[in-house]
Amino acid sequence: MPSRPDPKAIESALLGGEAVYTREQAVELSGADPELAGRVWRALGFPTLGDDSVTFTESDVEALRIANSLLEEGILDEEGVVRFARAMGQTMARLADWQTSILSTLIFKDGHEDPTTSSLMQQVKGLLPDVERLLLHIWRRQLAASTGRTLAVMSNGNDIVPNYYPLIVGFADLVSFTTLSRELDEVELAGVVEGFESTAADLVAAGGGRVVKTLGDEVLYVADSPHQAADIALRLASGVKTHVEVPDVRVGVAYGPVLTMHGDVFGTTVNRASRLTSFARPGTVLIDETLAESLTDEEGLQVVQVRARHAHGLGLIQPYTLRRDFDAGNP
Numbered sequence: 001m002p003s004r005p006d007p008k009a010i011e012s013a014l015l016g017g018e019a020v021y022t023r024e025q026a027v028e029l030s031g032a033d034p035e036l037a038g039r040v041w042r043a044l045g046f047p048t049l050g051d052d053s054v055t056f057t058e059s060d061v062e063a064l065r066i067a068n069s070l071l072e073e074g075i076l077d078e079e080g081v082v083r084f085a086r087a088m089g090q091t092m093a094r095l096a097d098w099q100t101s102i103l104s105t106l107i108f109k110d111g112h113e114d115p116t117t118s119s120l121m122q123q124v125k126g127l128l129p130d131v132e133r134l135l136l137h138i139w140r141r142q143l144a145a146s147t148g149r150t151l152a153v154m155s156n157g158n159d160i161v162p163n164y165y166p167l168i169v170g171f172a173d174l175v176s177f178t179t180l181s182r183e184l185d186e187v188e189l190a191g192v193v194e195g196f197e198s199t200a201a202d203l204v205a206a207g208g209g210r211v212v213k214t215l216g217d218e219v220l221y222v223a224d225s226p227h228q229a230a231d232i233a234l235r236l237a238s239g240v241k242t243h244v245e246v247p248d249v250r251v252g253v254a255y256g257p258v259l260t261m262h263g264d265v266f267g268t269t270v271n272r273a274s275r276l277t278s279f280a281r282p283g284t285v286l287i288d289e290t291l292a293e294s295l296t297d298e299e300g301l302q303v304v305q306v307r308a309r310h311a312h313g314l315g316l317i318q319p320y321t322l323r324r325d326f327d328a329g330n331p
Contacts, residue, residue, distance in 0.1 A: 021056040165257065203235045204219070209232045210223075230298065256288075304320060
């Protein structure tokens with residue numbers, strides 16, 4: 001009977017070598033301040049280890065040395081180094097979990113024997129170089145796009161504050177998800193969520209928007225222009241069900257100043273979009289007054305004022321229904 005895969009062997013293959021250093025040894029070799037090293041390690045999402053725990057590899061020492069050089073060369077201050085580590089750690093942790101889930105599905109297929117350590121090691125070593133190159137390219141692509149957007153925003157005026165500027169925020173929400181979660185088993189529910197998230201992400205990207213995050217039954221996205229935001233919202237409200245079997249989708253969209261930080265968005269505009277989503281009927285789009293005014297002369301769209309609603313913490317919100325104007329010849 002083949003032996004089960006050895007986690008230590010897999011870890012060694014992924015990290016490029018065995019763990020040979022304790023925390024104290026790794027810190028000393030890197031030249032980093034012990035307190036900073038501990039903060040960076042925790043920011044990456046890893047637990048505090050005992051002094052005698054041999055956990056660190058040569059690659060860990062080199063990574064810590066690079067982080068310390070960012071501080072010594074004045075590129076980042078200590079808080080900047082920690083924030084940078086936290087952003088990388090949280091992003092990579094989610095990516096790693098996602099990739100592991102996909103790979104395990106492929107490796108542990110129904111009807112196949114459990115892989116041995118040697119066979120799994122061969123697959124890991126074969127995949128790793130290509131995945132690393134692909135990961136680096138996609139990161140550079142995303143960095144170029146993000147830098148371009150930031151420079152475009154900053155060029156719009158001297159009163160623009162970095163990371164705080166007007167943006168259009170939308171929420172797409174699966175209607176009656178709580179009821180659905182009681183009717184389906186875990187596997188079926190996961191299929192619904194996966195179908196919704198992947199289809200919504202495709203529609204947002206195709207329309208020129210960006211998915212900020214997914215929350216199971218909800219997708220948060222942003223767009224730079226009113227036209228983009230309107231088109232994406234309408235496609236989400238009506239188009240998701242044509243691609244995958246899910247409940248009705250409702251969408252709320254708001255336009256205003258937004259704080260962008262750590263890959264997320266914050267502020268009253270975000271809260272307003274969320275409340276509009278909760279007010280929307282299944283299969284419809286509600287937008288706020290600012291976005292409605294921006295779409296007044298947009299051909300092929302109808303913007304209709306509806307009853308004002310009170311939202312806790314936000315006061316009175318004036319929603320508008322957004323829909324296609326088929327009489328204008330826009331199919």
